[in-house]
Amino acid sequence: MEAISGSLALIGYGLAAIGPGVGIGIIAGNAVQAMARQPEAAGMVRTTMFLGIAFTEALALIGFVLFFLT
C-alpha cells in the first residue's frame, strides 16, 4: 500500500459528487421534456430548473469545500 498515497478527502469528494450528478441529470432531462410538451411554459420551467440545480449542486460543493478544509 505504499505505492498509493494521497488524501482520503479526495475520494470523499469523488463519492459525494455522484449523487448530485445523477440528480442534475434528472432535473435537466425532465425540464427539457416539459418544455417540449408545452413551449408556452418554457420560462417558468427554466426558472424552476435553475432553482433545482442550485439546490442539488450545493451538496457536491460542500464536499469540495470540506476537501480543502482537511
Next chain:
Amino acid sequence: MILATEECDLTNSNVCAPSEVTELFEFRTPIRIGDVTLEILGFPITRSVVLILFVALVVIALLFFGLRKKAAQPGKFQLSIEGIMGFVRDEVAVGIIGPEGGKFFPYLLALFLFILIGNVFEVTPFINFPITSRMAIPLFLALVTYVIFIAVGLRRQGFRYIGEIIWPPGVPVGLKPLVGIIEFFSIFFVRPFSLAVRLFANLVAGHVMLTVLLLTAYVSITSIGEIGLVKGLFGFAWLALALAIYMFEVIVILLQAYIFTLLSAVYIETSMHPQH
C-alpha cells in the same frame, strides 16, 4: 500574471505561486506605502479590501452613468442597464415575490450587480481574482439575506411565523416533532450556509483551476530550454484547456450571481406566504 499570492518576487523565481493550497484561505498581508501600513479602524488594508472597494465603485458608476440622462429614446448603455434592472425586477423581484416584490427590488438589484461584477473580476485580464472567492463576502451576503427573510416573516406574522414555517399546513399531528426538527435545521441553519457555500465553492474552484492550468502552461512554455521541446510543447495543451475552462467560467459567473439573487427572492417569498 497576477496569481493568488500576496508577495511576488519576480527576480528570484519564474512565477509566483502560493506555497500550499490552504494559503488561499488565510488572512492576507497588508499593503504598505514605504514604512506605513494602511489601516481602517485597526484592520489592515489588503489587496482584497482594495478590490472590494473597486467593485463597489464600478457598480455605483454603472448605475449612475447608465441612468443619468433619462432620454425617451435611450442610448445603448442606458438600454443595457435598464435591461438588467428590468430583468431583476420582472423575473426575480415581482415574478417570484409577487406584487409586493417592488420593495425588495433595490436590495436584489444591489445583490445581483455586486456579485456579478465581483465574479467578473475572475476573468478580467489584469485582476484575475474574484472577491467572492474569499469566504467573507458570500458569508456576509448570505447573512444579510438571512436576517432579511427572518425579519420579514416575524413582522408579518409575529411569533406564529416560526410555527407556520416549520409545519406547513397539512402535516399530520403524529409527525410534527420529526418534521419540526428537520425543517427547523433546514430553514434556520442550512439555508444561509448553503447559500454562502454555493457561491464560494463555485468561484474558488474556478479560480484554482485557472491558476493551476495557466501556471503550468506558462512554466512549461517558458522553460523549454531546460526541459526539452516535447515537454515544453505540452504547455500548449494546458493552455488550450485553460481557455476552455475560461469560457466555462464566464457561464458559471453569470449563473451563480443569478442563482444567489433568485434564492434570496425565493426565501423572502416563502417567509411572506408560508402557505405553500
